[in-house]
Amino acid sequence: MEAQVYVSGALTNIQEETKLFYEKIGALFTKNGRFAYIPHKKSDPIEFASLDPGAVYQMDSMAILNSKLIVVYLGQPSTGVGIEMEIAKSRDIPMVLLYEQTKTVSRMALGMPNIKKIIKFTNFDDALEQLEQGLQQRLF
Numbered sequence: 001m002e003a004q005v006y007v008s009g010a011l012t013n014i015q016e017e018t019k020l021f022y023e024k025i026g027a028l029f030t031k032n033g034r035f036a037y038i039p040h041k042k043s044d045p046i047e048f049a050s051l052d053p054g055a056v057y058q059m060d061s062m063a064i065l066n067s068k069l070i071v072v073y074l075g076q077p078s079t080g081v082g083i084e085m086e087i088a089k090s091r092d093i094p095m096v097l098l099y100e101q102t103k104t105v106s107r108m109a110l111g112m113p114n115i116k117k118i119i120k121f122t123n124f125d126d127a128l129e130q131l132e133q134g135l136q137q138r139l140f
Contacts, residue, residue: 004036005026006039006063007022007036007039007071008071009072009073009078010073010078011045012080014076019044021124022038022040028131028135037066037067064093065087071131072084072097074097074098075098075100089114095112095115096115097119098119098131099120101121116139116140117139
C-alpha cells in the first residue's frame with residue numbers, strides 16, 4: 001500500500017447513505033493502491049458511543065498527521081471536520097474538498113492554502129466519478 005488517505009466528513013446525525021459514501025471514497029483510493037482511514041470505522045458516535053472524546057481526538061489527529069492526503073466532504077456542516085481541516089493545514093497536508101453544487105460552503109474553508117482540488121458534484125456517484133478521474137490524471 002502507498003500513502004494513507006484520510007476521509008473526513010460529518011459523523012454526528014448523518015444518514016447511513018453518507019457513511020456509505022465515505023466508505024466508497026475509501027474503496028476508490030484503496031483500489032488505487034492507497035490505504036484509506038475512514039474515521040467512523042474506528043470512532044462512530046453511535047457504534048463507539050463509550051469511546052472517550054479525548055481518545056477520539058488523539059486517534060483521528062494521529063491518523064491525519066500520518067496521511068498524505070485528506071479528502072473532505074463539506075456537504076454537512078461539522079465542527080469536527082473543521083478541526084480536521086485545520087490539523088491538515090498545520091502540516092501542509094493537501095486536501096481535496098467535495099460538496100454538492102447546490103450547497104454553500106464557508107469561504108474560510110474554501111480559502112485554506114493546502115487545498116489541492118475542489119470538486120462540486122450533483123450526487124455521490126458524480127463525486128466518485130470525479131475523484132476517479134482525478135486519480136487517473138494523478139492530480140492527487
